[in-house]
Amino acid sequence: MTTNPIDAVLFDFSGTLFRLEQDETWLDGLTDVHGDPLDIEAQAELMRRMTAPVGQVVELSDEYLHAWHHRDLDPDLHRKVYLEVLRRSGVPRVEQAKALYDRLVDPEQWTPYPDTEAALKAAAGRGLTVGVLSNIAFDIRPAFGQRGLDAYVDEFVLSYEVGAIKPQPEIFHTALDRLGVAAEHTLMVGDSEEADGGARAVGCAFALVEPLPTTERPDALLAALRDHGVLDPTG
Structure with missing residues (x-):
C-alpha cells in the first residue's frame, strides 16, 4: 500500500x-533450417524472445550486441537486431523473419x-x-x-x-x-x-x-x- x-x-x-499474441495464421508455413514446421514449443519460445523486456535472448556478435543494447533508442537498430534474433532462433529464411518482424512493430497486432x-x-x-x-x-x-x-x-x-x-x-x-x-x-x-x-x-x-x-x-x-x-x- x-x-x-x-x-x-x-x-x-x-x-x-x-x-503481442499471435493468432494461428502468424506462423503458417514457418519452417526451421531443415524445412520442418516449427512445433508449438518453438513457436512459444519465438514469441518470448520477440517480447522479452530485458536480458539478452540469444548469443550475439559484438556488432549485434551493440544493436541489442540500443534497440529501443533507434528503429533501424531494432529491426537489425531482431531479424538476427529471429535467424538465431530458428527462422533462417529472410522473408519469413521480415514478415514476423513487421507484425512485432504493427500496433494493430497487439x-x-x-x-x-x-x-x-x-x-x-x-x-x-x-x-x-x-x-x-x-x-x-x-x-x-x-x-x-x-x-x-x-x-x-x-x-x-x-x-x-x-x-x-x-x-x-x-x-x-x-x-x-x-x-x-x-x-x-x-x-x-x-x-x-x-x-x-x-x-x-x-x-x-x-x-x-x-x-x-x-x-x-x-x-x-x-x-x-x-x-x-x-x-
Missing part, C-alpha cells in the same frame, strides 16, 4: 497494458489485457494524470487510438523519441516533467522489476504485474491500482 496519495499513474506497454480499458478509464476518471512509459522503437499510439483508449492517456513517453531507456532515471524524470507531477505522488505499473522497477530510484511507487497471456490475467491492473489506493478496495 502506498503511503503518499497518488496523483498520477505511469503504465508500461508490453506485458503490462498490451501483449492485444490489450482484459482490464486495460477499465484501469485507464478508472485512473483518468478519478482525476489522476495518466502516462504510458515504454522502452520501444516504434509508435504505439495507434494501438490506443484505434480502441479509443488514447482518451484516457495524457502523455506517451517512448524511449526512441526521448533518447533514454528504463531503468535510466532520465526517462522517468522526463515522464514526470511532462505529466507535471512529483515522483512521490506517482505510481509506476509494469511487468519488469529491472526496467520498470527503476521508478523506485527516482521516488515513485511501483507495482509489478506478470506478463502472462491475456486470457490468464483478467484483473492484475485493477488489483495493482487497488493495492496502492488508487481505487477503492471494492472499486
Whole structure:
C-alpha cells in the first residue's frame, strides 16, 4: 500500500497494458533450417524472445550486441537486431523473419489485457494524470487510438523519441516533467522489476504485474491500482 496519495499513474506497454499474441495464421508455413514446421514449443519460445523486456535472448556478435543494447533508442537498430534474433532462433529464411518482424512493430497486432480499458478509464476518471512509459522503437499510439483508449492517456513517453531507456532515471524524470507531477505522488505499473522497477530510484511507487497471456490475467491492473489506493478496495 502506498503511503503518499497518488496523483498520477505511469503504465508500461508490453506485458503490462498490451501483449503481442499471435493468432494461428502468424506462423503458417514457418519452417526451421531443415524445412520442418516449427512445433508449438518453438513457436512459444519465438514469441518470448520477440517480447522479452530485458536480458539478452540469444548469443550475439559484438556488432549485434551493440544493436541489442540500443534497440529501443533507434528503429533501424531494432529491426537489425531482431531479424538476427529471429535467424538465431530458428527462422533462417529472410522473408519469413521480415514478415514476423513487421507484425512485432504493427500496433494493430497487439492485444490489450482484459482490464486495460477499465484501469485507464478508472485512473483518468478519478482525476489522476495518466502516462504510458515504454522502452520501444516504434509508435504505439495507434494501438490506443484505434480502441479509443488514447482518451484516457495524457502523455506517451517512448524511449526512441526521448533518447533514454528504463531503468535510466532520465526517462522517468522526463515522464514526470511532462505529466507535471512529483515522483512521490506517482505510481509506476509494469511487468519488469529491472526496467520498470527503476521508478523506485527516482521516488515513485511501483507495482509489478506478470506478463502472462491475456486470457490468464483478467484483473492484475485493477488489483495493482487497488493495492496502492488508487481505487477503492471494492472499486
